[in-house]
Amino acid sequence: MSNNGFLKSSLAKKYLMALTGLFLCTFLLGHLAGNLQLFIQGAKGQQAFNEYAEFMTTFPLVKILSYLTYASVLFHIVDGIMLSMRNRKSRPVGYVKEKGSANASWSSRNMGILGTIIAVFLVSHMQTFWYKMHFGEMPMHAGLKDLHTVVLAFFSPENSIGLIAVVGYVLAQAALSFHLVHGFQSGFQSLGLRHPRYTPIIEKTGYLFGIGVPLLFASIPVFLYVNQL
Amino acid sequence: MDLTLNVWRQNGPEDKGRMEAYPVFGVSPDMSFLEMIDMLNDQIIRDGGDPIAFDHDCREGICGMCSMFINGEAHGPGRGVTTCQLHMRSFKDGDEITIEPWRASAFPVVKDLAVDRSAFDRIIQSGGYVSVNTSGETLDANAIPVPKPVADEAFSAATCIGCGACVASCKNASAMLFVSAKVSQFALLPQGQPERASRVKRMVDQMDEEGFGNCTNTGACAVECPKGIDLSNIARMNRDFLKASADGE
Numbered sequence: 001m002s003n004n005g006f007l008k009s010s011l012a013k014k015y016l017m018a019l020t021g022l023f024l025c026t027f028l029l030g031h032l033a034g035n036l037q038l039f040i041q042g043a044k045g046q047q048a049f050n051e052y053a054e055f056m057t058t059f060p061l062v063k064i065l066s067y068l069t070y071a072s073v074l075f076h077i078v079d080g081i082m083l084s085m086r087n088r089k090s091r092p093v094g095y096v097k098e099k100g101s102a103n104a105s106w107s108s109r110n111m112g113i114l115g116t117i118i119a120v121f122l123v124s125h126m127q128t129f130w131y132k133m134h135f136g137e138m139p140m141h142a143g144l145k146d147l148h149t150v151v152l153a154f155f156s157p158e159n160s161i162g163l164i165a166v167v168g169y170v171l172a173q174a175a176l177s178f179h180l181v182h183g184f185q186s187g188f189q190s191l192g193l194r195h196p197r198y199t200p201i202i203e204k205t206g207y208l209f210g211i212g213v214p215l216l217f218a219s220i221p222v223f224l225y226v227n228q229l
Numbered sequence: 230m231d232l233t234l235n236v237w238r239q240n241g242p243e244d245k246g247r248m249e250a251y252p253v254f255g256v257s258p259d260m261s262f263l264e265m266i267d268m269l270n271d272q273i274i275r276d277g278g279d280p281i282a283f284d285h286d287c288r289e290g291i292c293g294m295c296s297m298f299i300n301g302e303a304h305g306p307g308r309g310v311t312t313c314q315l316h317m318r319s320f321k322d323g324d325e326i327t328i329e330p331w332r333a334s335a336f337p338v339v340k341d342l343a344v345d346r347s348a349f350d351r352i353i354q355s356g357g358y359v360s361v362n363t364s365g366e367t368l369d370a371n372a373i374p375v376p377k378p379v380a381d382e383a384f385s386a387a388t389c390i391g392c393g394a395c396v397a398s399c400k401n402a403s404a405m406l407f408v409s410a411k412v413s414q415f416a417l418l419p420q421g422q423p424e425r426a427s428r429v430k431r432m433v434d435q436m437d438e439e440g441f442g443n444c445t446n447t448g449a450c451a452v453e454c455p456k457g458i459d460l461s462n463i464a465r466m467n468r469d470f471l472k473a474s475a476d477g478e
Contacts, residue, residue: 006474010443011433011467083443087401090442092334096235096248097327099301100400104447109400111445186446192468194461 010086016079018187020072025184027069028213038151038220041227046141046148053147057133077119084112107178108186114179121172128154128165155224166221173218180210230256230322234269236281237329239338246338248327258318262305263288263295265317282340288313290455293390296397297342298329303394303453311392311455331393333402335439348439349391349407356431357411359420373419383417386410388456395450395458401442406450408436409466410458416469426473433470 006012034052037045056062100109107114129151132138138145155169156162184206188194193202231254239246253269260268263285270280286294295312299305305315320326328342336344361367375383387410395406412429415421421428444463451460 008437009433009470009474010437010441011470012474014443014467015471087403087442087445090334090402090440091332091400093332095298095301095329095332096237097301097329100449102302102306103398103449103452104400108445108447182446189446189460189464190444190467192464192466192471194464196461 013079013083014190016075017083018190020076020079021183022187023068023072024076025180025209027065027072028217030065032213032216035217035220038148038224046146049148049151050141050144050146053133054144073122077115080112080115105182107182111179111182114175117172117175118179121168121175124168125172152224152228155221156228157225158228162225166225169221170218173214176217177210177214180214181207182210184209230258230317230320230324232256232265232320232323233325235325235327236342238281238341239330241340242337256317258316260317261288261313262297262299262315262317263313281342283342284344285313290314291390293392296331296344296393298331298397300327303331303397304392304455308452309455309457311390311394314455331397333393333396333441335402335404335441336393336396344393346391346393348441349393349404351439352404352408352432352435353391353411355435356424356428357415359415359424361420370420375418379417383414386413386417386458386462389414389454389458390456392455394453394455396441398449398453399442399444400447400449401445403444403450404436404439404441405444405463405466406454406458406460408432409462412466412469413462416465425469426476426478429466429469430473430478433466 034049034056037049037052039045040048056066129147132150133145133147138147139149140146141149153159154162155166159165185199185203188199188202231252234251234253235248236251237246238249251269251273253265253272256265256268263283266281266283273280284294284296286292288295290311290313293311295304297304297312299312299315304310304312306319307315330336330338330342331344331346333344335348336346339345389407389410391407393404393407396402396404399406412432415428416425446460446463448460451458
């Protein structure tokens with residue numbers, strides 16, 4: 001019927017944004033579940049966390065999920081940049097006076113900036129832990145790569161950039177929080193999933209998720225740092 | 230009331246344009262915003278200048294012609310009103326008011342505050358209608374049962390006057406609230422079903438063709454809409470477009 005390809009349409013780009021975004025929300029939950037083991041003190045915690053890290057890098061099903069996650073991150077970023085570029089082109093001459101706060105939330109108006117902060121964090125985060133775990137030199141403990149010691153040493157007062165790392169981590173989680181508070185419920189809207197009864201529940205869940213998950217993530221390096229003072 | 234107006238002046242589509250300040254004195258709080266502009270134009274004409282071009286027609290909030298981005302918001306600070314329904318009592322004596330045209334690549338400026346909104350007409354032409362056989366055997370619309378809540382929802386969507394405040398307010402200059410209202414007013418009713426899939430496909434394609442932006446779900450459009458068109462219409466359009474595409478439309 002139409003000449004335009006589905007994938008080229010503005011709506012298809014939104015579906016992709018929503019699907020990858022919501023998938024990455026499930027990734028966050030999995031990641032958080034593992035990280036929370038850093039709250040377990042002593043040798044027991046070290047063993048539990050290292051076993052988790054081993055499981056995440058070797059178990060076949062998790063491997064498939066991890067490739068899906070890499071792809072989602074990549075598509076989410078590329079799609080986001082394409083959408084932003086198109087949106088910028090749609091208003092080549094801006095307003096002299098624009099009162100965005102009068103009709104929309106701050107996070108909804110700054111998803112691109114928030115996403116960029118998260119992307120920058122992601123590069124540094126993966127370089128510090130993911131790259132080291134996969135390709136770097138790792139200390140060993142009880143026959144496992146000792147990621148636990150690496151994490152503790154990184155978020156430690158002994159580390160010259162330990163405090164900066166903790167502050168940076170917390171700030172990145174704040175950006176993630178704002179991104180999620182809008183993005184979670186926005187994903188459902190983009191996919192057309194809106195219902196007078198369920199949408200308020202989705203919005204509340206989005207708030208809980210968007211504040212709760214980053215807060216728990218951020219609490220870990222703070223706890224580790226303070227605990228090692 | 231004495232006011233200072235900062236108004237966008239642009240001689241034509243090719244002109245670069247600039248903001249110009251105009252003092253206006255003795256404005257009545259009971260005047261509509263457009264009457265205040267009329268007053269300013271009288272003053273400009275008396276002084277031998279070129280009056281400010283702006284769109285307006287019915288002046289009772291039903292035609293969608295009056296536009297104007299006032300103090301950073303489409304149709305100014307009021308909610309559920311067009312510029313002709315905005316009254317000067319919404320402002321204070323001594324206020325400085327910034328007035329700009331709708332800004333979107335799909336709405337090029339014709340002159341001053343008047344923009345070309347024919348992109349909306351082309352979107353309607355692409356599918357915003359129902360094909361009805363008018364050979365004399367036309368079925369009476371009232372003979373088709375429609376549940377009252379559904380009829381009300383379709384009517385709410387149909388109250389869109391196509392003013393373009395949604396595009397003007399959206400940080401992406403997206404037309405999705407307009408297009409989704411025009412998709413929904415038919416998608417909800419039995420008469421709209423035969424062309425439901427092709428309609429949403431064609432209208433979204435035309436919307437993209439016109440150069441409107443994407444939806445970030447900020448919701449600014451629905452807040453600034455003078456007719457209170459709901460965001461549920463955008464969700465319906467998203468759903469219908471996905472289904473139409475999956476069905477190979």
